[in-house]
Amino acid sequence: MAQINEHFLQLPGAYLFSTIAAKVRDYRSRHPEAEVISLGIGDVTQPLVPAVVEALHAAADEMAGSATFRGYGPEQGYAFLREAIVQHDFEARGIPMSADEICINDGAKSDTGNFQELFGADARIAVTDPVYPVYVDSNAMGGRTGELLADGHWSKVVYLTGDAAGGFQPRLPEEPVDLIYLCYPNNPTGTVLTRAALQTWVDYARSHDAVILYDAAYEAYIQDAGIPRSIYEIPGAREVAAEFHSFSKTAGFTGLRCGYTVVPKELTAQTRDGRRVALHPLWVRRQSTKFNGASYLSQRAAAAVYTPEGRRQVEGNIAYYMRNAQKISDTLRQMGLEFFGGRNAPYLWVRTPQGMGSWQFFEAMLEATAVVCTPGVGFGPAGEGYVRLTAFGTHEQTDEALRRMVGWMTKK
Amino acid sequence: MAQINEHFLQLPGAYLFSTIAAKVRDYRSRHPEAEVISLGIGDVTQPLVPAVVEALHAAADEMAGSATFRGYGPEQGYAFLREAIVQHDFEARGIPMSADEICINDGAKSDTGNFQELFGADARIAVTDPVYPVYVDSNAMGGRTGELLADGHWSKVVYLTGDAAGGFQPRLPEEPVDLIYLCYPNNPTGTVLTRAALQTWVDYARSHDAVILYDAAYEAYIQDAGIPRSIYEIPGAREVAAEFHSFSKTAGFTGLRCGYTVVPKELTAQTRDGRRVALHPLWVRRQSTKFNGASYLSQRAAAAVYTPEGRRQVEGNIAYYMRNAQKISDTLRQMGLEFFGGRNAPYLWVRTPQGMGSWQFFEAMLEATAVVCTPGVGFGPAGEGYVRLTAFGTHEQTDEALRRMVGWMTKK
Numbered sequence: 001m002a003q004i005n006e007h008f009l010q011l012p013g014a015y016l017f018s019t020i021a022a023k024v025r026d027y028r029s030r031h032p033e034a035e036v037i038s039l040g041i042g043d044v045t046q047p048l049v050p051a052v053v054e055a056l057h058a059a060a061d062e063m064a065g066s067a068t069f070r071g072y073g074p075e076q077g078y079a080f081l082r083e084a085i086v087q088h089d090f091e092a093r094g095i096p097m098s099a100d101e102i103c104i105n106d107g108a109k110s111d112t113g114n115f116q117e118l119f120g121a122d123a124r125i126a127v128t129d130p131v132y133p134v135y136v137d138s139n140a141m142g143g144r145t146g147e148l149l150a151d152g153h154w155s156k157v158v159y160l161t162g163d164a165a166g167g168f169q170p171r172l173p174e175e176p177v178d179l180i181y182l183c184y185p186n187n188p189t190g191t192v193l194t195r196a197a198l199q200t201w202v203d204y205a206r207s208h209d210a211v212i213l214y215d216a217a218y219e220a221y222i223q224d225a226g227i228p229r230s231i232y233e234i235p236g237a238r239e240v241a242a243e244f245h246s247f248s249k250t251a252g253f254t255g256l257r258c259g260y261t262v263v264p265k266e267l268t269a270q271t272r273d274g275r276r277v278a279l280h281p282l283w284v285r286r287q288s289t290k291f292n293g294a295s296y297l298s299q300r301a302a303a304a305v306y307t308p309e310g311r312r313q314v315e316g317n318i319a320y321y322m323r324n325a326q327k328i329s330d331t332l333r334q335m336g337l338e339f340f341g342g343r344n345a346p347y348l349w350v351r352t353p354q355g356m357g358s359w360q361f362f363e364a365m366l367e368a369t370a371v372v373c374t375p376g377v378g379f380g381p382a383g384e385g386y387v388r389l390t391a392f393g394t395h396e397q398t399d400e401a402l403r404r405m406v407g408w409m410t411k412k
Numbered sequence: 413m414a415q416i417n418e419h420f421l422q423l424p425g426a427y428l429f430s431t432i433a434a435k436v437r438d439y440r441s442r443h444p445e446a447e448v449i450s451l452g453i454g455d456v457t458q459p460l461v462p463a464v465v466e467a468l469h470a471a472a473d474e475m476a477g478s479a480t481f482r483g484y485g486p487e488q489g490y491a492f493l494r495e496a497i498v499q500h501d502f503e504a505r506g507i508p509m510s511a512d513e514i515c516i517n518d519g520a521k522s523d524t525g526n527f528q529e530l531f532g533a534d535a536r537i538a539v540t541d542p543v544y545p546v547y548v549d550s551n552a553m554g555g556r557t558g559e560l561l562a563d564g565h566w567s568k569v570v571y572l573t574g575d576a577a578g579g580f581q582p583r584l585p586e587e588p589v590d591l592i593y594l595c596y597p598n599n600p601t602g603t604v605l606t607r608a609a610l611q612t613w614v615d616y617a618r619s620h621d622a623v624i625l626y627d628a629a630y631e632a633y634i635q636d637a638g639i640p641r642s643i644y645e646i647p648g649a650r651e652v653a654a655e656f657h658s659f660s661k662t663a664g665f666t667g668l669r670c671g672y673t674v675v676p677k678e679l680t681a682q683t684r685d686g687r688r689v690a691l692h693p694l695w696v697r698r699q700s701t702k703f704n705g706a707s708y709l710s711q712r713a714a715a716a717v718y719t720p721e722g723r724r725q726v727e728g729n730i731a732y733y734m735r736n737a738q739k740i741s742d743t744l745r746q747m748g749l750e751f752f753g754g755r756n757a758p759y760l761w762v763r764t765p766q767g768m769g770s771w772q773f774f775e776a777m778l779e780a781t782a783v784v785c786t787p788g789v790g791f792g793p794a795g796e797g798y799v800r801l802t803a804f805g806t807h808e809q810t811d812e813a814l815r816r817m818v819g820w821m822t823k824k
Contacts, residue, residue: 001621002590002681003532008694009683015700043483053476056709060468063460063667066806071455071666106518106669106704113702117553120415137701141529178414209413254483255475255708257518269414271421282420288427289549290525292518295707296667297468394478 016378049313055304077104130379190341428790461725467716489516520658542791595627602753
């Protein structure tokens with residue numbers, strides 16, 4: 001008799017962004033004339049840059065010719081892409097890295113979701129609160145999170161809860177943990193970790209034999225030179241951290257699907273009888289069994305991001321979005337609202353005025369201005385009383401949304 | 413202290429095709445002048461058809477324009493593709509299907525590997541022997557297969573062992589099983605199930621409350637009208653079967669990555685306390701948490717396979733490969749070798765002469781002819797004494813390989 005994995009049944013049914021979409025549909029049906037602007041979802045709006053588009057056309061032509069057609073690719077991804085990554089994302093920043101340690105994937109979501117499979121069912125996980133839901137939900141499916149409590153926390157998860165007083169910086173856990181998920185620049189708060197702060201996490205992981213899953217999907221948005229763009233800038237990180245990268249936010253690949261995971265050869269975990277086992281061969285075994293590589297076109301497109309033109313063009317897109325972040329920051333300040341992020345990240349984490357709840361503010365702003373934000377409580381209980389705004393809109397939409405928000409807040 | 417998932421440690425280290433590649437490399441280093449021809453690996457050689465290439469260029473251009481750029485796609489895939497699939501792969505064959513039941517993926521390997529996550533850790537799995545290794549290895553990682561025995565079987569897996577006398581048809585299990593993996597047309601044996609044979613499996617699953625995971629990746633190669641191309645041609649299958657499709661072998665997408673999984677709304681499994689739970693929402697929850705969709709370009713390319721030109725062109729490619737299958741069949745017959753498949757499948761499953769072992773034959777043929785096959789024992793103990801040949805080569809390579817094989821066998 002086929003029995004289901006009952007861990008699935010405990011998951012909250014509706015995904016945050018589905019609930020938001022339903023509320024927006026309802027609003028539109030009541031206000032068909034309204035021009036709705038979303039500063040909510042983390043999807044990019046600028047088209048692919050010319051260097052990437054050119055690479056896609058060239059790869060499509062290759063696939064059309066007998067002599068140049070490509071079938072199954074190498075298990076860890078094409079060497080031309082892994083070598084470009086090593087050269088530009090690591091060696092150029094003084095970080096030693098081997099192309100063997102790079103595993104190409106179809107986006108950071110897949111790998112941050114799947115990497116937990118390498119660990120035992122009893123692994124104790126630690127996440128920030130608020131947090132990107134994938135880290136928790138994938139472990140819930142794997143049976144590691146215990147019961148879902150009334151406050152939205154899971155009984156077996158250790159929450160590194162942040163708050164305004166502490167600048168939404170994560171606190172070191174007070175109880176033993178095995179896997180620590182860190183995402184910096186952070187989604188949803190837009191905060192970053194300084195080199196010193198990240199060093200304390202690496203030191204913690206080393207002394208407690210924990211593994212850090214470091215999600216660097218937003219590293220391209222870092223403006224300040226002192227902020228680490230990779231955990232491997234920190235001495236000792238290679239033994240305790242895997243790192244997840246994506247071209248989604250760096251180069252607008254949300255529809256194209258390509259990213260990469262770094263699994264250093266020194267990264268190990270333990271067997272029950274105390275032997276150390278390297279995670280790299282385990283991850284390669286996992287991927288070669290349950291994944292068949294990213295599209296050749298996407299891999300060629302990703303390689304184009306590292307060409308001189310590609311880099312310049314992609315930097316132009318990031319500057320485009322960061323101009324939005326600057327404008328949103330200026331406007332929030334002008335409105336007297338407390339917020340985090342927006343300087344080294346495309347996200348702004350805004351405290352709602354007058355102690356309004358996240359959903360209450362979401363609905364009030366939608367009704368009054370037709371502008372959509374993301375309720376902070378959707379990222380965890382510590383997000384209550386906050387909303388997330390994103391810098392991924394067009395300039396025109398962002399300016400118009402801010403104009404409406406100022407009008408509304410002034411009237412309030 | 414981070415502990416690994418020890419189930420990974422039991423897996424045989426080297427994947428079959430990696431071992432073959434190493435042996436071929438060794439041969440090449442000893443015979444640098446030899447022109448090696450592979451009839452081994454199941455990768456296609458013909459370029460993408462013009463309709464697909466055109467769709468890739470058009471989609472790349474869309475991604476280059478502000479008004480037509482596409483970011484994150486719908487969670488289950490684009491409606492234009494899901495609707496084309498329903499129309500051509502199901503409704504045109506008289507099979508009712510809703511586009512909601514189609515989940516677009518990046519290839520059948522991912523989903524046949526991941527679908528086991530929906531089931532309890534105690535689920536008893538049944539596979540054919542020989543078998544595509546992904547079904548077993550993914551369950552081994554999930555802890556369902558017990559110990560790896562000396563004969564290559566796993567202690568907790570039920571093997572539906574085939575043999576020449578039974579035409580490599582799978583036998584109904586004699587002990588209770590929960591998940592049954594069936595792949596037809598079969599990889600590696602090239603055999604098919606008649607409608608009556610498939611009906612016995614659907615009936616078995618219904619009466620034993622088992623779920624069938626039906627891998628239809630090679631259905632486009634079926635030539636005989638009486639052979640079912642989908643398990644949903646069989647009455648009662650919607651309640652007991654999920655089905656996996658791929659554009660890899662249908663349309664040469666091994667480098668492009670796109671496929672789809674069918675999860676009918678009626679398909680359920682049980683909770684420990686006896687409630688029935690639909691698998692469709694569980695699978696969508698799994699995918700929306702750990703997957704972010706196939707590339708927009710790949711989805712547009714897949715939709716082009718269903719246009720009138722696309723269908724005609726893709727059928728041309730399949731006919732191209734099946735001409736190889738026919739030639740290989742004719743030659744094997746002429747050489748007096750016993751074999752299966754090659755009529756409704758791109759694979760031929762050949763009994764080695766004079767009781768040679770699979771690897772022994774592989775090495776002897778490589779040394780004598782520089783032609784590569786796949787040792788049958790790599791697909792399971794029941795594959796010992798067989799090798800797999802594929803029809804995916806070019807005509808020129810295939811003819812030359814056959815010429816060499818005939819010369820070698822005549823001398824022997």
